[in-house]
Amino acid sequence: MQKHTIVVCDHIHDAGLEMLKNDENINYVFAADVDKTELVEKIIPTADVAITRSSTDVDEFFISHAKNLKAVVRAGVGVDNVDIPGCSKEGIIVMNVPTANTIAAVELTMAHMLSCMRMFPYSHNHLKQERIWKREKWYGYELKGKKLGVIGFGNIGSRVAKRAKAFEMDIVAYDPYIHPSKVTDLDMTYTKNFDDILACDIITIHTPKNKETIDIINEAEIAKMKDGVVLVNCARGGLYNEDALYNNLKSGKIRFAGIDVFIKEPATDHPLLDLDNVTVSPHLGANTYESQYNIGTQAAQNAIEAAKGIAYPHAMNLPIDETTIPSFVKPFLEMGQKIGFLESQMNKSQIVSIKVSGYGEIGKYVDSLSTFVAVGAMSENSSDTINYVNADFIAKEKGIEISSEDCGDSSVYKNLITIKLTTAEGTTTISGTIFDDNVQRLVAIDGFDIEVALRGNMIMFKNTDVPGVIGSVGMVLANNNVNIADFSLARNTQGNALAVVLVDNAVNDATIKELSDLEACLSVSYASI
Numbered sequence: 001m002q003k004h005t006i007v008v009c010d011h012i013h014d015a016g017l018e019m020l021k022n023d024e025n026i027n028y029v030f031a032a033d034v035d036k037t038e039l040v041e042k043i044i045p046t047a048d049v050a051i052t053r054s055s056t057d058v059d060e061f062f063i064s065h066a067k068n069l070k071a072v073v074r075a076g077v078g079v080d081n082v083d084i085p086g087c088s089k090e091g092i093i094v095m096n097v098p099t100a101n102t103i104a105a106v107e108l109t110m111a112h113m114l115s116c117m118r119m120f121p122y123s124h125n126h127l128k129q130e131r132i133w134k135r136e137k138w139y140g141y142e143l144k145g146k147k148l149g150v151i152g153f154g155n156i157g158s159r160v161a162k163r164a165k166a167f168e169m170d171i172v173a174y175d176p177y178i179h180p181s182k183v184t185d186l187d188m189t190y191t192k193n194f195d196d197i198l199a200c201d202i203i204t205i206h207t208p209k210n211k212e213t214i215d216i217i218n219e220a221e222i223a224k225m226k227d228g229v230v231l232v233n234c235a236r237g238g239l240y241n242e243d244a245l246y247n248n249l250k251s252g253k254i255r256f257a258g259i260d261v262f263i264k265e266p267a268t269d270h271p272l273l274d275l276d277n278v279t280v281s282p283h284l285g286a287n288t289y290e291s292q293y294n295i296g297t298q299a300a301q302n303a304i305e306a307a308k309g310i311a312y313p314h315a316m317n318l319p320i321d322e323t324t325i326p327s328f329v330k331p332f333l334e335m336g337q338k339i340g341f342l343e344s345q346m347n348k349s350q351i352v353s354i355k356v357s358g359y360g361e362i363g364k365y366v367d368s369l370s371t372f373v374a375v376g377a378m379s380e381n382s383s384d385t386i387n388y389v390n391a392d393f394i395a396k397e398k399g400i401e402i403s404s405e406d407c408g409d410s411s412v413y414k415n416l417i418t419i420k421l422t423t424a425e426g427t428t429t430i431s432g433t434i435f436d437d438n439v440q441r442l443v444a445i446d447g448f449d450i451e452v453a454l455r456g457n458m459i460m461f462k463n464t465d466v467p468g469v470i471g472s473v474g475m476v477l478a479n480n481n482v483n484i485a486d487f488s489l490a491r492n493t494q495g496n497a498l499a500v501v502l503v504d505n506a507v508n509d510a511t512i513k514e515l516s517d518l519e520a521c522l523s524v525s526y527a528s529i
């Protein structure tokens with residue numbers, strides 16, 4: 001397999017860096033400490049995939065130097081510093097890591113809210129820095145009984161609301177893009193009237209930053225608020241207009257504000273820092289060890305999968321209109337691409353055709369699905385950079401016939417996809433489904449009914465169904481220091497059997513050859529997902 005270059009543009013957890021270092025197919029470049037202009041001009045042109053955080057803007061300058069780039073992995077949630085339309089134009093997939101830092105941001109929001117109510121950092125400094133013990137100076141307010149307005153009730157907003165409820169606050173949530181029951185089921189108030197938010201004692205915001213949400217709180221909105229209102233922003237700078245925030249903190253209309261994010265960061269010179277009714281933090285919402293470990297490892301895993309063409313988890317600019325497809329379709333697209341990738345490793349030869357069949361509701365989406373399968377199948381052995389934009393075109397150029405079929409209802413599974421890959425050497429057919437808990441499972445391989453996970457290092461061993469084969473396979477693997485993680489077996493009516501063995505580490509060609517020399521072996525293939 002050719003080596004893929006992954007450039008890490010900002011700091012991520014060491015565990016993620018280790019994953020990149022340890023993958024023999026990845027050429028890993030750590031560029032977090034490189035000056036940003038140098039990064040873009042000298043390093044980005046070599047990148048197949050870039051991992052970024054909020055310190056690296058993926059803007060016109062960046063994109064114009066990204067000559068080989070297949071994907072950008074934003075190691076975090078917010079993609080407001082990524083030019084998504086610009087990336088789409090160049091066929092660059094943008095992915096984020098959506099929930100890994102949710103709890104960290106939720107807990108920081110609670111910390112700001114409590115600090116605002118009790119002026120905690122100020123009383124702390126008074127005693128610690130100035131050595132003054134003046135209890136009468138530090139009267140605060142309680143959260144209990146106060147109305148909390150939550151703007152944006154997604155991963156973070158909804159969890160802030162739950163924690164605030166534990167403090168016996170009354171919650172009012174504004175989010176026009178969710179079903180009201182998401183709020184009302186929690187015994188909280190859902191509103192479509194923004195004025196209900198403005199009437200709250202404390203307001204916290206948890207929306208993305210976009211045209212609709214920039215300045216969502218400005219002078220006019222603040223004028224409608226209660227005197228002495230408290231505002232918290234741990235989402236993005238500029239959702240509350242910064243000038244309006246400053247003026248109204250200064251006048252006392254806003255009693256206190258808790259701010260983690262600024263329009264321009266680093267914000268070491270910001271006027272808000274001069275006020276003594278603000279608690280600030282330098283964009284620390286994601287800064288817990290737990291969150292950084294989760295983000296770093298997930299970003300690395302997603303970047304590796306994207307670099308190899310296996311999958312693009314959490315892609316935000318897929319070549320389909322996501323508003324027109326039901327949510328159950330996206331995991332099937334991702335699984336289709338992985339199956340295509342798996343089959344091209346099991347059946348290594350010139351691809352002749354790919355046929356995609358969909359059973360159940362998924363049958364309506366087989367055309368989109370076939371593009372994803374083609375990306376997976378062609379990525380393994382192609383010198384071209386294959387993406388969703390050029391996959392069909394490159395397939396045609398290579399003479400690969402791609403077809404798809406809506407097969408109507410599935411007899412056993414609600415939705416099922418079957419992918420048949422034909423190469424100059426033969427045909428491989430694999431079926432897969434997604435179980436309710438969003439788990440991808442292969443359910444048939446070359447006519448054998450077998451249920452296996454679609455991940456890791458997989459050995460597919462076909463044999464005549466005679467005693468002692470499992471032991472011999474286990475022995476060969478043990479002798480070669482290969483540890484078995486999972487072993488699934490299936491038999492057919494022709495007296496043959498298939499074993500799918502998941503192993504902990506990569507398997508070399510010599511070990512596969514030893515397995516193929518076993519007497520009962522009909523065929524053996526190895527794939528790494």
Ligand SMILES: NC(=O)c1ccc[n+]([C@@H]2O[C@H](COP(=O)([O-])OP(=O)(O)OC[C@H]3O[C@@H](n4cnc5c(N)ncnc54)[C@H](O)[C@@H]3O)[C@@H](O)[C@H]2O)c1
Binds near residue numbers: 098102174176178236
């Ligand atoms: N400070 C930090 O370090 C930090 C860490 C993580 C996330 N964030 C930021 O927090 C914000 C929320 O993240 P999340 O993970 O909860 O995202 P999310 O996508 O789960 O939730 C966002 C919610 O906002 C709602 N929304 C969108 N437009 C809206 C509008 N105009 N009015 C009201 N609601 C609207 C959406 O419907 C959604 O429910 C993002 O801006 C993210 O970048 C900051």
Ligand SMILES: O=C(O)CC[C@@H](O)C(=O)O
Binds near residue numbers: 053054075076
């Ligand atoms: O740490 C970062 O890069 C930003 C974290 C956070 O704002 C996010 O959007 O995930």
